[in-house]
Amino acid sequence: MESMFRLSNGQATAKRLKTDSEDYKVCANECIRLHLFDPSTSSSSWPPSGLTGSFKPEFTHQIFGDDEEIVGFKGLAVDIYFSQADFQAFVEIAFEDKAYGATDILSTLQEHFPGGLTSDKQQFLTVATTKQAGTPLQKLGSPLSIPEVRKGLSVTQANLAGGSQELKDLHERLQPFLLFFIDGASFLDADDPKWELLLATEHQAGRDVVVGFCTLYTFYAYPDTRRFRLSQILVLPPFQHKGIGAALLRAAYVMADKCNAVDVTFEDPTDTLQSLRDLIDLQRAMGCVWLQSAAEQVAAVWQTADPAAVVGTSGSLRTDSGTNKALADAQKQLRISQQQASTSLHMARRIWEAVLYAQPKVRTDAGLATLAQLVRRRIEGNSASVKKQAETKRVFDVAHQGFIMRKCRGKMPLLPGNGVPVAMENDEQTPEEAEQALTEALTARITSLDGQLAKLGILKR
Known part of the structure; x- marks a missing residue:
């Protein structure tokens, strides 16, 4: 078995090997491990026993480039320890073999650790121990x-x-x-x-x-x-x-x-973060007594009304002024921006759909039919809004510099100098494909509402 070199504040001898050899290329996401180190529970042994957790990074492209590769090493292991007392950091680099021209791992990492990254283990342990008594x-x-x-x-x-x-x-x-x-x-x-x-x-x-x-x-x-x-x-x-x-x-x-x-x-926001926000927004909305009252009134109407008579063509509810005021107040109290509520039709209406779905009278055949119309109109309206905005965007070639994108006022004819319209991904959809996509979105939305209300204890799975 080949010997293992360890690099801390010293350097190991490198061989004259080509760094483009596949044997000497390592995925940074796989060879790097991050550790949370609790100096108050660790013994004098190394690796330390007081580790709260060890985990791999999800991304390293901003540190080691788009390919997320470290070159010039074989059998590479990079361990970065963070003291939980104040997050001082120490890196230990170990490998089986190293070639000339290899990535300077220590310097590359240090460039992205503004608070400092040491390769001196004793210094790290000394500082980590003394910093335990901070503010x-x-x-x-x-x-x-x-x-x-x-x-x-x-x-x-x-x-x-x-x-x-x-x-x-x-x-x-x-x-x-x-x-x-x-x-x-x-x-x-x-x-x-x-x-x-x-x-x-x-x-x-x-x-x-x-x-x-x-x-x-x-x-x-x-x-x-x-x-x-x-x-x-x-x-x-x-x-x-x-x-x-x-x-x-x-x-x-x-x-x-x-x-x-x-x-x-x-x-x-990522999908996970957006889902978490949806849940918290719904929880805050469920605490608005006046909003619950408005939802109860609407749910009662939905029991007998035709969906088309309740849901307007723009996706809004045909309700009395009191309910409309409740929705406006909800937007303000739930901290939903005017841009989000009026332009994308995303946040305010998503919350309103969830509040309505929480009403037992809505979870009937008649109520669900009307809710489906409400969700459908919101999705259609959002798609139309996105498409309309895209129609005003044009791509212009810039000599020897690639291209730029500009927003133009109104529709412009396809003439030289007017740029190229931004293409929409769904422009090539057939009516059948568009309807299928809409049906899938409706199903996904109801499933999402079931999950959110179950997490809040309003529904049982």
Whole structure:
């Protein structure tokens, strides 16, 4: 068996081998392992015994390139340890063989660890041990009172620019996790006073540890309020599926409620994050007594009315002014932006569909037929809106520089200099295919509503 070289603060001798050999190419996602290290429970042995969790990254392309490959090594193992006390980081690199021209792993990683990454084990252990007695995490900001959060879990809010240096250092050391687990993530400017940080902490063995974090950017909203945009949210892998992501989202809403913010928007949410937001929005909506009353009134009408008489051609309900006011109030109280509610017809109507579906009278043959019409019109209206927006976008060639995309006013004829219209993926769909896609979307929506209401204990699976 070949010998194993270990690289910490030293260097191993490299062979004159071609780095393009397949034997000397390693997938970075497979050879890198991240470890959460608890210095208070670790013995003097190495690898340490006090590991809270070990896991692989999901992405490394922003560090090692689009192919996510490390070249010039055979039998490579890269272990990165984070102290849970303050997220100081140490990397240990081991391999069977190394070729000339190999990737400089240590330097490449250090470029993406703004809070520092050492290859000196003793230095790491010394710092990790002495940092255990730092400022309690909840005193780095203001604890928030979050509804329905399990015992031992807390969320603390702090303004990054106005926070202590200890807070800034902690956030800086947490940022590399974004590159490993959020596709296309980028570091933020901590000196911008508009950035807010939410720290999720859990009480373990007599002290608090960071289990997740979230950043929000604040914007001015006329005349005297604000709006929030949720930019990044991450729960560390060992603590996922424990309600921490939901706690961070609820904390964002608590912040919005405290300052009477206009809305809370999301920056490129994943499907998982969007589903979580749908669930929390529904839970908040179910707590609106007046909205429940409006839903009960509509459900009663649906028992006898023809679907076409209840659902308008635009997807809106043919209801009395009281119900329409309730929907407008719901949009405001649930922090749904005007753009989301009126342009995409996505958020407000999705919430309204779920509130209606929670009504027993709606879950009848007559009620479900009308709800299906409501969902159908929303989906059709959203598709038409997206297509209309795309029709105003044109692609223009730029000599020797590729192309640019511009939004143009009104429809433009296909003439030289007018650019090329942005193609729509569903333009080639036949009527039968379009109807089939719509039917599948309707089925998926009802299934989603069943799941959401079951999670809230309103329905049994």
